[in-house]
Structure formats: C-alpha cells, structure tokens
Amino acid sequence: MARIEDVARQAGVSVGTVSNVLNRPDVVAPATRERVTAAIASLGYVLHEPARALKAGRSRTVGLIVPDIANPFFADVARGAERVADRHDVIVTLYNSAESADRELRHFGRLEEQRAQGVLVTPVGGAVKMLEAVRRRGTPVVLIDRGSKQAAVCSVAVDNQAGGRLAAAHLLALGHRRLAFAGGPLALGQVADRLAGARREADAAGATLEVLETSRLDVAAGRTVGAALAARSSAKRPTAVFCGNDLVALGVLQAVTRDGLRLPDDLAVVGYDDIAYAAAAAVPLTSIRQPRQRLGQVAADLLFDEIDRGADHSHQQIVFDPELIVRQSTTG
C-alpha cells in the first residue's frame, strides 16, 4: 500500500510537502498542491491513521458505550453525539455493553488503548470505580442518562423523578387509585428514581402503588409481568401500570391484550422513553418522552469542552425535563 513517501516521489516533492498538503494545504503553492493531489489520487494513497495517532499522541475517535444497542433510544442518542463529533472531525465508535460490567470494562480498556479522546457512556450499575481510574489516567468521560450526583464528572440526564411524577399524576387525574410500577432492577438509579417520583404522587393522593420488579428492562420482562397481571382477578389487579421503559410497556401490552384484557379500560399503561414503536403499538402508548438526540448532543458538547479546554473545564451535571405524551393506552 502506498506510503506518503511514494506520493512524494511521484509528485517530485519531499514528504514534508505531502504532509503539508494533507494537513495545512494553505501553506503550499497551488501548483505543487495540485501535483501532490494528483499523485495521491493516482496511487490510491490512504492516510495511515495509526502513524498519525502515534505522532499526535491521540487518535481521532471518541467512544460511545451503550447498554442496549437494540434499544432505539440509544440510536437517537448516538445520532446526536455523532453530529457534534463530525464538527470536531472526530468519529464516534459505538460499543454495546449489553448491561454487562465485564463487557463495559473491556470496551473501556480498548478505548484507552486506542487513545480515544474521550468516552460517552451509560454505565452499567456499579462500574463507577473503574470509571474513576480511566479518568485519572487522563481520558475524559461523560455520563449519559445515568448521572451521578458527584460533581467530579460531567453528566447529562433527564429528571427521572419528574418523569415518574408526570406519569403518576396523569394516571391519578384519570381517576386511577390502584397503581403498579413494572420495571427493574431497582438497583438502577434511573429506575429507582422513576419509581420514587411515582410513589410521591401516589402517596400524596392516597393511592396505592404496587411494585413489580423485573430483572431487565426489555420486552420479555414486560410480557412476564403482563401475564401475571392478566392472571389476577380484576379486584386484585391494579387499574393502571407505569412501566420502567417502553420495551417493558410493550411487553405488558402484548401479554394482557392476548389474555383478553382491553386497554385502557381493564388496564391503563404508561411507558417511558417514547421510542418510535410506542406510537406504533396497536394501542398507542402513553409515554414519557426524553430529548434523546439532545442528550447525545449535549453530552458530546461537554466532552469536547473538557477535551479542548482541559483544566479550564468545569464539570456540569445537566438535567433535562421529560415530557408526557398522552395516547390511547391511558385515554382510550
């Protein structure tokens, strides 16, 4: 494969000039520049990024580690981050931790080895100590959607307690008094916060709120919960269920409709995230919308601020407000 030296020979210039054409085209005379460009094209020269990265001490990538690549929520987050990275001439490489601390650790390791400029991550529960080590070694990290309360690191999140309150308040306003929350694990901060918000509203209104904890936030978990609910007599069944995310809600929806219940009359359902499939469900889902792309975009902005400004950068914890999107799964 052609090296920069081959290009130089072909164009009759030195390697330094070729490098200048590549990196600071303005300093080289137009005629020379053109000759070099032609040589590059004719040889099919492709820049050797590892060599450049070695010289520069940093590569042109940032990492994005998400816990579930099949969740469209994170596809939107990625899109937002990419747009910002593009402006900085940096590429976003996407990794899937699949909620496994071990995989997350491996991905962090790879990114450090590649000398990624920074990492955007939605950390799996409990992996915070290794994250600290990464930052100490010099790689900036911004947390997405699972913000920590500590001021020592940037994070962007949506106010999950507020989301829980919105959901519960909506159900209470519709007259429901026996509520349930489906989702988990509760060890996940954002799940716990959504529940806490709902709990607060329910308590204030004197309503009951039963917790149906799941081990994951996916469709299968929702189906399990839904089947259990459908099996109860209507007297023992909550009249409304608020789910930890839309995947769980879709699972509940499927299981209970298959078992003959009707939404929202027999059971009202509220999801969380407002993914595209929420509106597309056969009974369109009331959900809590989060500014997904914006989350990724602002996270990337913070990351680049830390990368560019270094010590001058001050960490910020940005919290967005969620929004209630009302559809037929609660209002019929």
Added chain:
Amino acid sequence: MARIEDVARQAGVSVGTVSNVLNRPDVVAPATRERVTAAIASLGYVLHEPARALKAGRSRTVGLIVPDIANPFFADVARGAERVADRHDVIVTLYNSAESADRELRHFGRLEEQRAQGVLVTPVGGAVKMLEAVRRRGTPVVLIDRGSKQAAVCSVAVDNQAGGRLAAAHLLALGHRRLAFAGGPLALGQVADRLAGARREADAAGATLEVLETSRLDVAAGRTVGAALAARSSAKRPTAVFCGNDLVALGVLQAVTRDGLRLPDDLAVVGYDDIAYAAAAAVPLTSIRQPRQRLGQVAADLLFDEIDRGADHSHQQIVFDPELIVRQSTTG
C-alpha cells in the same frame, strides 16, 4: 501517561522483555514476568495501540457498517459477528450508514485509514464501485444481507425470493386471492426479490398482487400505506398484505387497527425479519424469520478466513433459507 520504557525501568528489565511479557508471556521467566506485571499494575500502564498497529501494519479491528442501527435485526447481526471477532482477539466497530451512500463512503474511508483488517457491510444501493476500490487496495469485504451475484466477493444472505414465496404461499393457502405487497424502494435488491417470490406464487395461483411501493422500510412508511388501505372500501381493498419488513408491517398494523379494521379478518398482514417487536405487537405478527445472529457469525467467519488465508481463500456466496413464523396477524 506511562510508556513501556517506564515499565521497563521500574521492573529493572529492558523494553524488549516488557514487550515479551505482553505478547509472548511464555518465553519469559516466571519471576521476571511477575516483576513486570507488578510494574504495569503499579504504573497503570496502558498499551499504546496506535504504536502497535503502526509496527504491525494492521490494527485489531474490523468494521461493521449497517444501514439502520435502530433496526434490531442488525443488533443481532452485530452480536453474531462480535462473538467470532472475540475469538480472533479483534474488536468490531459499528458504524451507521443510515442508508446514505455518502455516509457509507465516509465510514469506509475511516476504516481504511485505521487499517481495519476487514469490513462487514450491508451496502446501500449502488455503492458497489467504491467497494471494489476498497478491496483492490487490500481490505477484505464481506457483504451481509445484500449479496451480490458476482463471485468476486464473499457474501451471506437469506434467500429473499424464497421468503417471498413462503409468505405468499401461506396467504394463498388461507384462501386469500387479492394480495398486496408494501415496501420499498424496489431498487433495493432484497425488496425486489421478496416481491418477485411473492409474485411468482400469486401468478401460479391466479391471484392478484398489487404493489404499494414505499420510499423507506420503516414504521412511518407502513403507517402511510395502512392509512391508505383503511380508507378504501372493502371491495377495493386487498384481503392480505405482505410487507417488506416488520417495521413496515407494524406501521400498517397500527394504522389499520386505529381506523377500525380487525386483523386478520379485515386484513391479514405478514412481515419480514421476525424482530422481537413482531411477536410483541398487539396482534402478533406472522413474519419471515431470518437467522440473524448466524448471518453475522458466518459473515465474520468468511471475513477472517480471507484475512488469515489471503490468496488461498476462495470467495463464497452463502444463502440461508428463511422460515415462516405463523402468528395471529394471519390466522387470528
């Protein structure tokens, strides 16, 4: 940040020995090895992958370029590919072309610059000429799911004509005689093939098959089609619609049920891909299942064969058989 030389000094050995500990631990004496390992840990040394890649002439990555990262189909493909890559001590970096030839081109460029060992790609329509250039410069490429007929490149795909035949035969066996196909653009080979397979069965049975072309394969496109169908009088409406993929089918499903039609009595619907959401739809979707993880896994196997064996490698076009999954959207 600590370099290999720092580790060597701290452990009282030469840099060569440290490198040996890292790459061929068996050739270094246990006592020395342990001293070096301790030094690595105490300094928090992290390998500099760009330097290694420069020396080695290749990096430890392969690329995976998919046309829609939010489509769970590709999440499964990625999982299959990752498992294989893990075995080769290589990481898969995921890029989203979003069906844009321009983005695909950029991603290819980045991967070549990084000296990725190879690329797995579901190419967007028509981008085949640049793909040829990449291969000529020495980067092996395997096509996923949009196989070319040419024998000059490896590909894995599922027999889309067979899938179309399965779907249509199923509907015909249920007695339907006015069929429709919803999906597009028809310029996409796989969409055209699915339609062609369905067409063949319909013709053989003397049934009609109306084509409702869409510009994309997503939920929104499906909703548009569904709304149009629901607006027709039942006499002018097909009794069954076969959709280009599950996202389109879900869109159709949502639109027609909202407008009061019932599945499958008023309209039978068949999807394609059998994504998780297909079973989770309120009227669970009959669909054509493709071996998604296996697709990614076999593609990666072919890629590594080409990487490892070089000229000894012979290109293969592997075609899997799709499978009909029957659910309530056709059988009630």
Added chain:
DNA sequence: AACTGTCATTGTAACGGTTCAATAACCCGG
C-alpha cells in the same frame, strides 16, 4: 550590487511499540 524579507520547500528527529539477531547467564557431563 548588496542586503532584507517573504514565501515555498526540505530534512530529520521524534512518537511508542515489536521483533530478531546477538549476547549473557546458567547448567551439566566429562
């Protein structure tokens, strides 16, 4: 004609690893 100042180009020393031939250390049999 000598000098100054621009502007374009060049040569080369890093960057942080790996690899391999060369060397050192050691063991054991005679």
Added chain:
DNA sequence: CCGGGTTATTGAACCGTTACAATGACAGTT
C-alpha cells in the same frame, strides 16, 4: 573446571507520519 547446549534477556532498527528548524529562491529597496 572447561566446553557445549539451553534458556533468558537485551539493544537497535524500523513502522508512517508530523512539525519545526533550516535552506533556497526571488523580489524589492537602497
């Protein structure tokens, strides 16, 4: 206690690029 054979370690060249100091060419000024 020496020589031959292992085994463990070392040192230096090289990978492809960038950046910077140095050089060269040339026009304008006195």
